[in-house]
Amino acid sequence: MFAVSFLFLMNAKTYPMFIFTFMILTIGEMFASPQMPAWIDHISDPNAKGRAQGFMTMAISLGRAVGPLYGGLMIDGGSYKALFASMFGMHDALRSRHLHSRPSFKTSQTTPR
Known part of the structure; x- marks a missing residue:
């Protein structure tokens, strides 16, 4: 939902279309934002939970x-369409990467002999 809003934003010509697009963007953020800490907590090793949450906060x-x-460089050197198209592409690439490889912050555990 979040990435799709950028596709709508590229073609928004009227004020109601901008409002509709930002409603989609806000709903997408509402679904994604609260789930990130829970997801990071779920995939990380108990010994690395703080580190994983720190990396997530640092990335944000x-x-x-x-x-x-x-955004300023893209608009200055190109156009709004180029900015929104690149943002959609980045979201799509990150989503594809997430779907094809499940990252994990789990530490390697060795069994004692």
Whole structure:
């Protein structure tokens, strides 16, 4: 839902279409945001839960820091359509990567001899 909103945003020409698109974006964020900490907690090793949550928080903060810079450079050097198309592509690539490889923060455990 989150990535699809960027496709709608590329073609939004009227104010009601922008409102509709941002409603889709907000609903997508509502579904994704609360699930991330629970998902990270589920896939991580009990000894690495704090580290995994820290990496997730760091990645979110990095996105908030770099996102406006990237958006400004894309708009300045290209267009809004190029920005939204690239955002859709990045979301699609990350979603595909997630579906094809399940990342895990589990530490390797050795059995005592």
